[in-house]
Amino acid sequence: MDRSKALAALSALAHETRLDLIRLLTPRGAEGMAAGQIAEKLGLAAPRLSFHLSALEQAGLLRSRKLARHVFYSVDTHMVGSTISFVLNDCCCHHPDVLAACAHNRRAGADQGEVAVSGTENT
Amino acid sequence: MDRSKALAALSALAHETRLDLIRLLTPRGAEGMAAGQIAEKLGLAAPRLSFHLSALEQAGLLRSRKLARHVFYSVDTHMVGSTISFVLNDCCCHHPDVLAACAHNRRAGADQGEVAVSGTENT
DNA sequence: TCAACTATTCAAGAAACCTTGAATTGACCA
DNA sequence: TGGTCAATTCAAGGTTTCTTGAATAGTTGA
Numbered sequence: 001m002d003r004s005k006a007l008a009a010l011s012a013l014a015h016e017t018r019l020d021l022i023r024l025l026t027p028r029g030a031e032g033m034a035a036g037q038i039a040e041k042l043g044l045a046a047p048r049l050s051f052h053l054s055a056l057e058q059a060g061l062l063r064s065r066k067l068a069r070h071v072f073y074s075v076d077t078h079m080v081g082s083t084i085s086f087v088l089n090d091c092c093c094h095h096p097d098v099l100a101a102c103a104h105n106r107r108a109g110a111d112q113g114e115v116a117v118s119g120t121e122n123t
Numbered sequence: 124m125d126r127s128k129a130l131a132a133l134s135a136l137a138h139e140t141r142l143d144l145i146r147l148l149t150p151r152g153a154e155g156m157a158a159g160q161i162a163e164k165l166g167l168a169a170p171r172l173s174f175h176l177s178a179l180e181q182a183g184l185l186r187s188r189k190l191a192r193h194v195f196y197s198v199d200t201h202m203v204g205s206t207i208s209f210v211l212n213d214c215c216c217h218h219p220d221v222l223a224a225c226a227h228n229r230r231a232g233a234d235q236g237e238v239a240v241s242g243t244e245n246t
Numbered sequence: 247t248c249a250a251c252t253a254t255t256c257a258a259g260a261a262a263c264c265t266t267g268a269a270t271t272g273a274c275c276a
Numbered sequence: 277t278g279g280t281c282a283a284t285t286c287a288a289g290g291t292t293t294c295t296t297g298a299a300t301a302g303t304t305g306a
Contacts, residue, residue, distance in 0.1 A: 001228070007139055013210065014133040015264090019126075022214045026221070035283060048265060050284055055263095069273045069282050080215060081224020084207055087136065088229055091145045092203060098149070101204020105124070106211055138294090158253060171295060173254055178293095192252050192303045248306085255300070263292070270285070276278090 005060065006086040009079065012059035017044070017052050022061065025075045032063075032074030128183065129209040132202065135182035140167065141175050145184065148198045155186075155197030 012018055020042055025032060033041075039049045053073055056062040060079045065072050092098040135141055143165055148156060156164075162172045176196055179185040183202045188195050215221040 003139075003142075007137065007142065010133065010137040010142075013214075014130065014137040016126075016130055017264095019130065019133075019214055023216070026215050026218050036281090039283095045266070046283065047267080047285080051264075054284085066273095071283065075215075075218075077215075077218055077220035078224045080210075081221045081226075082228050084210055084221070085225045085228030087203075087207055088225075091136075091142055092149050092198075092200075093146075094229075095149050095198075095200055097200035098204045098207070101201045102208045102211075103204075105205050105208030106217075140294095159251090162253095168296070169253065170255080170297080174294075177254085189302095194253065249304105250306105251304080252302085253300100254302100256298085258296090259294105260296105261292105261294075263290105265290085266288090268286085271283085272281105273283105274279100274281080276280105 001082045001086050003090070006083055006090070008059045009061055009083040010087075012056050012061055013083070015052070015055075017042070017048075018056055021052060021056060021073075022075060022080070025062070025073060026077070026080075028074065030074050032065075032072040034067075034070040034072050036070065038073065124205045124209050126213070129206055129213070131182045132184055132206040133210075135179050135184055136206070138175070138178075140165070140171075141179055144175060144179060144196075145198060145203070148185070148196060149200070149203075151197065153197050155188075155195040157190075157193040157195050159193065161196065 013022070021038065024038065024041060035046075035049060035053065038044075038053075039046055042049070044052075053062060053064070057064055057073070061076055061083075062073050063076050064074075088094065088098065088102070136145070144161065147161065147164060158169075158172060158176065161167075161176075162169055165172070167175075176185060176187070180187055180196070184199055184206075185196050186199050187197075211217065211221065211225070
């Protein structure tokens with residue numbers, strides 16, 4: 001993964017709406033979700049959603065496939081992982097404290113249960 | 124780590140110059156580096172550097188301390204780690220594929236030697 | 247105190263980004 | 277073919293972000 005790709009991916013992630021999209025779509029796996037359903041879940045106007053979906057797709061973080069009149073979007077988990085590891089590798093040079101903080105927080109998160117949402121927020 | 128902090132940190136990271144700063148400063152540890160030396164290393168105009176340093180500090184990714192007429196900046200490794208783990212936890216819900224891609228790339232980076240700079244570029 | 251040095255702040259302009267409503271494209275079905 | 281639905285594209289606007297040169301504040305040593 002080269003720098004410009006990583007930078008594009010980071011820029012794409014650095015927006016509230018787009019993080020919401022990643023958060024919503026990740027648990028859906030490769031199947032993903034249709035744009036209309038996403039718009040409904042997140043309460044977004046269609047053009048606005050389109051704008052952010054295409055930003056994420058451009059950055060390589062989402063894939064899309066057409067099915068009848070729907071377009072399904074799914075997260076490219078490999079790309080997300082690569083982006084994260086870019087920050088760890090290239091920027092932080094495997095600095096032990098960064099890795100430690102990362103590992104610690106990952107464990108803490110798992111302990112508390114800010115996990116396993118996967119469809120439960122279906123109000 | 125709450126969402127707005129994480130978002131601020133991600134936004135701060137999503138800029139070429141600021142990634143350069145993190146990359147330069149991480150190996151220096153808590154000691155950090157004086158603004159003037161940073162400017163020289165990266166070839167940045169002083170106001171521009173100040174702008175980006177303060178953006179990173181605002182986001183919590185850098186700390187600063189004054190020493191005589193110099194200001195030393197250093198990376199807050201804990202904050203960087205927290206930001207990374209936020210993406211893993213909160214956004215990707217510990218999705219196994221993301222973790223796998225992250226772990227894989229981390230190992231690949233270590234194998235190749237894009238590591239262990241830690242002060243050797245002291246021209 | 248004065249000059250030199252380090253770093254930040256200010257102001258202005260350019261560029262990029264985001265949101266919105268209107269228009270458009272493409273697919274489906276009667 | 278005409279109507280409807282799903283999604284995108286377009287155009288306009290407002291806001292934010294970035295860069296630059298000029299001005300400012302604080303520190304040091306003669």
